Amino acid sequence: MKSIAIFGSTGSIGTHTLAVIARHPDRYRVYALVAHAQIDVLWAQIRQFSPRIVGVADPLAAVALRARLHAELKDTQHCPEVVTDPLALAALAADPLVDCVVAAIVGVAGLASTWSAVCAGKQVLLANKESLVAAGQLMMTAAQASGATILPIDSEHNAIFQCLPAGVSPPDAVLKLVLTASGGPFRSLPLSEFSNITPADACRHPNWRMGPKISVDSATMMNKGLEVIEAAWLFSMPPDRIEVVVHPQSVIHSMVQYADGSMLAQLGRPDMRTPIAHALAWPERIDSGVAPLDLCAVSGLQFEAPDRQRFPCLDLAFRAIEQGGAAPLVLNAANEIAVAAFLDHRLSFQQIPQVIEATLEAALMGTEPAAPESIEQVLTQDARARTLAHRLLTKINPHPENSTPATESST
Ligand SMILES: NC(=O)c1ccc[n+]([C@@H]2O[C@H](COP(=O)([O-])OP(=O)(O)OC[C@H]3O[C@@H](n4cnc5c(N)ncnc54)[C@H](OP(=O)(O)O)[C@@H]3O)[C@@H](O)[C@H]2O)c1
Numbered sequence: 001m002k003s004i005a006i007f008g009s010t011g012s013i014g015t016h017t018l019a020v021i022a023r024h025p026d027r028y029r030v031y032a033l034v035a036h037a038q039i040d041v042l043w044a045q046i047r048q049f050s051p052r053i054v055g056v057a058d059p060l061a062a063v064a065l066r067a068r069l070h071a072e073l074k075d076t077q078h079c080p081e082v083v084t085d086p087l088a089l090a091a092l093a094a095d096p097l098v099d100c101v102v103a104a105i106v107g108v109a110g111l112a113s114t115w116s117a118v119c120a121g122k123q124v125l126l127a128n129k130e131s132l133v134a135a136g137q138l139m140m141t142a143a144q145a146s147g148a149t150i151l152p153i154d155s156e157h158n159a160i161f162q163c164l165p166a167g168v169s170p171p172d173a174v175l176k177l178v179l180t181a182s183g184g185p186f187r188s189l190p191l192s193e194f195s196n197i198t199p200a201d202a203c204r205h206p207n208w209r210m211g212p213k214i215s216v217d218s219a220t221m222m223n224k225g226l227e228v229i230e231a232a233w234l235f236s237m238p239p240d241r242i243e244v245v246v247h248p249q250s251v252i253h254s255m256v257q258y259a260d261g262s263m264l265a266q267l268g269r270p271d272m273r274t275p276i277a278h279a280l281a282w283p284e285r286i287d288s289g290v291a292p293l294d295l296c297a298v299s300g301l302q303f304e305a306p307d308r309q310r311f312p313c314l315d316l317a318f319r320a321i322e323q324g325g326a327a328p329l330v331l332n333a334a335n336e337i338a339v340a341a342f343l344d345h346r347l348s349f350q351q352i353p354q355v356i357e358a359t360l361e362a363a364l365m366g367t368e369p370a371a372p373e374s375i376e377q378v379l380t381q382d383a384r385a386r387t388l389a390h391r392l393l394t395k396i397n398p399h400p401e402n403s404t405p406a407t408e409s410s411t
Contacts, residue, residue, distance in 0.1 A: 002280075003097055005032035007055075007113045008104035010041040012211045013127040013153065016272045017102050018045060020280060020288055028280065031098055034089060034105070034113070037061040043068060046080060052097075054080045055089045057109070089113060094120035100280070102153075103128040106213050107336050108382050111135060115375050121146035125279045127153045129230045130336070134329045135378045136233035137371060150234065151279040156180065156227055157234055158275035159253035159266035164235065168258075177237055178255040178263075179227055180247040181306065182207050182270075184219040187248060191310060197349035198404050199342060207250040207270040216339045220352055221306065225317020226335075229328050232321055239321045244314065246304045251293065268293055312353040320360065325371040326381050327364060333385035334359035341393055346400035354396050359389040 004021065008014045014035070021028045034055030035042050042065065046054060056062035062084035073079035083089060093101050093116040101117035102125045103110055110128035115135070117124045119142050126132065132139055143150055152158050156179045168174060185204050186197065202219040203212050210218070217223035228242050250270040257263045268274045269290055277288030308315055313335075320327040338355040341347035347355065363385050372378040397403060 001029050002027060003029050003031040003099045004102060004280075005034070005053075005092060005095065005098045005100070005117075006030065006102040006104060007034040007093065007110060008102075008106065008128070009033040009045055010035040010038040011104055011106060012209065012214075013104035013272060013276070014102070015041075017104065017125075017276050017280075018049065020273050020277045020286075022048070023287060023289055027286070032092055032095070034092065036105075036109075039065045039068070046073075046078070050078045051080050053083060053092060053095075055083050055092055057084065057086070057089060059084050086112065090116040093117035093122070099123060100125060103131065104153075106130075106211055108134055108332065111375070111378065111382075115139065115142070118142045118148045118150070119146055121148045123149045123151065125151050125153050125276070126157075129154055129226050130332050132233050133226050133229045133332045134382060135372065135375060136229065136328070138373075138375060138378065140233055151282055152230075152234055153272070153275045153279045154227060154230065155270075155272065155275045156254040157231060158278055160231065160235060160256055162266045162278065163254070163256040163264035173259050174237075174256060175241065175259055176257040177231055177235060177242045178257060179224060179231060179242065179244050180250070180252050180254050181221065181224045181244055182218070182250045183246040183248050183304075183306070184221065186219055186310070187246065187307075194350050195348065196405050199345065202342070202349060206248070208272075212343055213336070213339055216342060216352075217335070220313045220339075220349070221311035222313035222317060222335050222339075222352075222356075224306070225314050225320075226332065228317055229321045239318060244306050246306050248302055249298065249300070251298055251301060313356065316353060316356055316360065323364070327360065329372065329378060329381055330360055330363045330385040331356060333382045334389040337386050337389035337393060341397075341400075342403075345404045347393060347397050348403045351393075351396055351403070355389055355393050358392040358396065359385060362388055362392065 006014050030049035030051045032053040033051045037058035039061050066082050090112040093113040100123040103114040104127040107130050111131040114131040203215040205215050224244050232239050252265045255263050255265040271290045273288040274290050277286050320331040334356040338352040
């Protein structure tokens with residue numbers, strides 16, 4: 001029985017993970033659940049999965065959850081311990097009773113627990129790409145030292161993992177990793193209409209149902225940029241051998257191109273339960289609850305080069321990984337600030353890349369940026385980049401009240 005801790009259990013990845021686990025009570029036991037503040041969702045999860053420990057990052061929400069547990073589950077075997085202190089939350093990822101950590105917190109907020117799990121040599125099912133973008137070198141070095149296994153559940157990286165058997169030889173047998181991208185909701189929206197884009201429009205992804213931050217990242221294609229950086233670290237691949245191809249049907253989740261002319265692809269429905277089930281059971285295979293792909297029902301498979309003018313975030317991400325050092329970390333921090341401001345109607349959709357570019361320029365000032373040498377340095381540099389991004393945001397958009405159209409439009 002594998003003992004699992006899910007960090008970000010109330011989010012899109014967290015709930016999909018629990019849906020797969022619920023199908024296999026003989027294989028998996030939920031030891032810990034961690035969320036930020038959504039205690040109603042957490043409550044339902046506690047009732048269904050009876051975890052031993054529950055982490056709630058927001059202290060007020062933790063107080064409310066404790067009160068509810070006290071009133072309804074006190075003195076029963078189903079009453080979990082509640083932790084809220086940041087150090088205790090990070091330590092939970094290294095708990096000796098945990099075999100597998102699902103890293104599904106959104107943003108750099110997931111860094112401390114992912115780092116803790118990696119340093120403790122856990123099996124880490126990684127959805128939280130931002131921690132690898134911010135601290136890729138440190139994470140991969142720590143995983144090697146501790147013996148941690150990082151299994152990607154981002155669908156693209158999971159597809160590449162499936163198409164790239166360990167020990168492919170010689171090392172240059174792999175020519176390229178090809179990451180597919182749906183193109184998001186604005187792939188064919190006239191550029192002249194971009195100024196009308198609202199947060200609701202950006203969160204309406206054509207193929208995937210995801211949390212708000214990654215939905216906006218998909219709409220700007222920064223998500224693909226972050227994935228390029230994630231792939232570079234996970235598969236030790238130079239960025240110039242990682243290609244992004246727009247594939248609107250989201251049937252092929254990514255591909256590996258080999259020197260002999262072969263191209264291996266992983267296909268499936270756009271449903272995160274497939275990569276999650278793959279990583280949970282690896283190297284075995286289990287039922288995920290996802291219906292098999294019906295090839296005859298797939299209308300066709302289209303591929304096109306990404307439109308770099310429409311999606312400047314993609315080039316910003318490529319530039320950051322090529323620059324190296326602290327650049328990806330700054331890119332990620334500025335993106336988190338800009339996306340949060342857009343979701344909060346304080347920034348327009350087209351200003352998101354402007355804030356990121358301005359922050360990169362101001363933070364790095366044309367110098368060779370130094371790579372952080374410890375997680376503490378990552379957190380310090382991340383905090384600095386956020387402050388800078390906040391400052392630049394108010395310069396770029398001095399009138400936040402006019403940032404997005406007053407009425408929600410549709411695309
Ligand atoms: N969704 C997808 O299909 C998908 C696919 C590939 C990769 N990913 C990656 O997976 C990660 C999660 O994405 P998502 O779409 O699942 O996001 P989401 O739906 O917004 O869920 C985020 C989760 O993180 C928790 N959280 C946020 N801040 C926290 C904090 N400070 N401490 C503890 N928990 C915190 C949230 O708790 P509350 O609910 O209490 O706020 C929630 O459980 C992201 O890195 C994303 O890029 C997602």
